[in-house]
Amino acid sequence: MSGGAKTLDMERGRKRYATxxxxxxxxxxxxxIMQRSRAQIATSYAPGVLMTWEGGRGICKSVPIKMPxxxxxxxNVSDTIFEGVREFxxxxxxRAREGCPNAPDEFILDDAFYDLATKEVRINQxxxxxxxxxxxxxxxxxLLFQCGECGTVxxxxxxxxxxxxxxxxxxxxxxSRWTQVDVVYAHWYGTIEPLSPYNYTFxxxxxxTRQITHCTCGWQHFxxxxxxxxxxxxxxxxxxxxxPRDLKKAERHVLQRLKSDSSQAGGRTFEWIEIDMLxxxxxxxxxxxxxxxxxxxxxxxxVVELMRTTHTDELLRKLAExxxxxxxxxxxxxxxxxxxxxxxxxxxxxxxxxxxxFLKRAEAAPDRADLGNAMRKLREGWFDEGLLERGRLQSEAxxxxxxxxxxWARKFDPIRLTIEHAAFVEEHIQDGETGVRKTAVxxxxxxxxxxxxxxxxxxxxxxxxxxxxxxxxxGISHMYLLRSLPICxxxxxxxxxxxxxxxxxxx
Ligand SMILES: [Zn+2]
Ligand SMILES: [Zn+2]
Numbered sequence: 001m002s003g004g005a006k007t008l009d010m011e012r013g014r015k016r017y018a019t020x021x022x023x024x025x026x027x028x029x030x031x032x033i034m035q036r037s038r039a040q041i042a043t044s045y046a047p048g049v050l051m052t053w054e055g056g057r058g059i060c061k062s063v064p065i066k067m068p069x070x071x072x073x074x075x076n077v078s079d080t081i082f083e084g085v086r087e088f089x090x091x092x093x094x095r096a097r098e099g100c101p102n103a104p105d106e107f108i109l110d111d112a113f114y115d116l117a118t119k120e121v122r123i124n125q126x127x128x129x130x131x132x133x134x135x136x137x138x139x140x141x142x143l144l145f146q147c148g149e150c151g152t153v154x155x156x157x158x159x160x161x162x163x164x165x166x167x168x169x170x171x172x173x174x175x176s177r178w179t180q181v182d183v184v185y186a187h188w189y190g191t192i193e194p195l196s197p198y199n200y201t202f203x204x205x206x207x208x209t210r211q212i213t214h215c216t217c218g219w220q221h222f223x224x225x226x227x228x229x230x231x232x233x234x235x236x237x238x239x240x241x242x243x244p245r246d247l248k249k250a251e252r253h254v255l256q257r258l259k260s261d262s263s264q265a266g267g268r269t270f271e272w273i274e275i276d277m278l279x280x281x282x283x284x285x286x287x288x289x290x291x292x293x294x295x296x297x298x299x300x301x302x303v304v305e306l307m308r309t310t311h312t313d314e315l316l317r318k319l320a321e322x323x324x325x326x327x328x329x330x331x332x333x334x335x336x337x338x339x340x341x342x343x344x345x346x347x348x349x350x351x352x353x354x355x356x357x358f359l360k361r362a363e364a365a366p367d368r369a370d371l372g373n374a375m376r377k378l379r380e381g382w383f384d385e386g387l388l389e390r391g392r393l394q395s396e397a398x399x400x401x402x403x404x405x406x407x408w409a410r411k412f413d414p415i416r417l418t419i420e421h422a423a424f425v426e427e428h429i430q431d432g433e434t435g436v437r438k439t440a441v442x443x444x445x446x447x448x449x450x451x452x453x454x455x456x457x458x459x460x461x462x463x464x465x466x467x468x469x470x471x472x473x474x475g476i477s478h479m480y481l482l483r484s485l486p487i488c489x490x491x492x493x494x495x496x497x498x499x500x501x502x503x504x505x506x507x
Contacts, residue, residue, distance in 0.1 A: 032053075038133045038134060039133075039489070041133040041135070042133035042290075042489065043292055046136070047136060048062065049061070050142075050192070050282040050283070051138070058140060058180055059282055060139060060140055062136050063136070064131065067133075067134050068129055068131060074299065076298060076303070076304055079304045080303075081490050082123050083304060085113075085492045085493075086121060086122075087410050089114070089123065090121045092108065092495065093114075100274075103274075107257075113493075139159055142181060142184055142193075142195070143155060143156035143159070143161075144156075144194035144196050145167055145178040145179065145180055146179060147178055148177035148178070148179060149171065149174045151224050151226070152172070153181065153197065153221075155198070181195050181226075182281065183279050183282065184279070184281075184282050185249050185278065186284075187277040188496050188497065189251050191251050192287060192288075192496075193277065195247065195279060196249070197236040197245070198211050198249075199250060200252045201250075215240055215241060216243075217243070219239060222236040231279040232246075234279070235247070248276060249276065249277050250272075250277070254274065254275050255275050258270040286497045288494050289495050291495065292491035292492070293492075294490070295488055296428070296488075297486040298420070298427055299427060303416075306318060307419070315419070316398070319402070319419075320395075320398075322419075325393060325398070328392050330389065330391065335382070342387055347382070351375060355375060358372060401414060401415055402415055428482055429482070432483075437484075440480050440482050441480060441483075442479075442480055443479040443480065444464055444467055444468070445464075
C-alpha cells in the first residue's frame with residue numbers, strides 16, 4: 001500500500017565520506033535507476049506492476065520498498081484512507097460475487113482484505129504500512145526467454161538462478177538472440193505467471209498440484225510458435241517429438257481447490273475456463289490495474305466518526321443543525337428528573353461531572369476524547385435501557401435518507417456529501433478567509449495578488465458588478481478561490497482487470 005500526497009521527508013542517513021575506489025565499486029554494484037514522479041510511482045509503477053525498463057531494455061516487476069512516514073499521519077486522514085480501501089474491497093467482493101456466484105471468497109479477495117473465519121471484508125490497519133511513494137524497487141520478470149532465431153524458450157525460477165546459469169551464447173547451430181517473452185498468463189484469482197510451456201496437474205493420490213516439466217516423450221525443451229496475430233493460434237512445439245500443444249496453463253490454487261471440491265460427495269463440477277489462466281500482454285490492464293483514490297483533507301475527525309452506523313443519532317443532530325431543521329430531544333432538566341425518578345440520580349451526577357471536565361478545554365486536552373466517549377456511553381445506555389426516548393428530527397425525508405445510506409456508493413452518498421461539504425466550508429472557506437494565511441479568497445472581494453486594482457475603489461466596484469452579473473446568469477451565489485488545498489491521493493493494491501466484466505468473465 002502506498003500512501004499520501006503529504007510530503008513528510010524521511011530522516012536522512014548520516015553522510016559518509018567515500019573514497020574514490022569505494023564509489024567506483026558502488027557504481028558498478030548498484031543497479032540502474034529510473035527517475036519517476038511520486039504520482040507515477042503510486043500508480044503506473046506501483047508494486048506488482050509489470051513495466052518496461054527505460055529504452056525498452058527489458059521487462060521488470062515493481063516490488064515495494066518500505067518508506068514509512070516519519071510522523072504518523074493525522075488520524076482522520078488515515079481513517080479516511082482505510083475506510084476507502086475497505087469500501088472498495090467490499091464492493092469488489094459484491095461485484096465478483098454477482099458475476100461468479102460459486103467462487104469461494106478467497107478467490108475474490110486477498111487475506112489482507114478478508115477474514116476467512118467470519119467471511120467478512122476486514123481491513124485491519126495494523127496489517128498495512130502507509131508508505132510514501134518516493135521509491136520503488138524492481139526485479140527482471142518474467143524470466144522466460146525466447147531465442148529470436150529459432151523460437152526455443154528457456155525459463156528460470158529466480159534471478160539468482162539466471163545469474164548462476166546464464167543464457168547460452170550459442171543456441172543449437174546458431175548464435176542465440178534471447179529476449180523476454182512479453183506475454184504472460186493472468187488469472188482473475190490474482191496470479192500472474194510467465195508464459196511457460198509447463199502446465200500444472202492435480203494428483204488425486206496426494207490431493208495436491210504439481211508442475212509437469214517435460215513432454216510425454218520425456219523431452220524438456222519447447223519452441224514457441226508465436227507469429228500468429230491471435231493468442232489462440234500460438235503453439236508450443238516439443239523439440240523432441242514435434243508434438244504441438246495449445247497455450248494452456250492452470251492456476252494452481254484454483255485447480256487444487258476446485259478439483260478437491262469436485263471430488264467430494266455432492267461437490268460441484270467445474271469448467272476449465274474457471275481454472276485456466278489466459279495469455280495477455282504484460283501491459284494489459286488485466287495484468288495490473290492499480291486502485292487509487294483521493295479526498296480533500298479535513299482536520300475534523302467527526303466526519304469519519306459520524307458516518308459510522310453507531311453514530312446515527314449524532315449524525316441526525318448534525319444534519320438538523322446544517323439544514324436548520326428543529327431536532328427534538330429531551331432537555332437536561334427532563335433527563336435529570338426521569339433519572340431521579342428511576343433511582344438513577346448518581347448516573348446524572350456522573351454525567352454532569354464528566355461534561356464539566358470535558359468542557360474545560362484548556363486542561364487535560366489529550367483526555368478529551370476519552371471523556372467524550374465515556375459521556376456518550378453513559379447517555380446511550382439510558383436510551384438503550386428505554387429510560388429515555390430518543391430525540392426526533394423534524395424531517396422524515398432526512399431520517400429516511402440516513403436509513404438508506406448503506407445503499408449508496410460512498411462517493412455519491414448525499415448524507416456524507418452534506419456532512420463533508422459542511423466541514424469543508426467551515427475549514428477551508430470560512431477559516432481560510434479569516435486565517436493568517438488567507439487561503440480562501442472570495443471572488444467578489446479579490447485580494448491584491450489576484451487583482452492588481454483591488455485597492456482602487458472604482459475599479460473594484462465595476463469588477464464586482466460585472467461578476468455579479470455573470471453569477472446571476474449562471475445561478476452561482478458564492479465563489480471562492482482556494483490556495484494550497486490539502487488533497488490526499490493514495491493507491492492501495494490492484495485488481496486484474498479494470499472493470500468487473502473483464503476481471504471475472506474472461507473470454
Ligand atoms: Zn535459437
Ligand atoms: Zn515430445
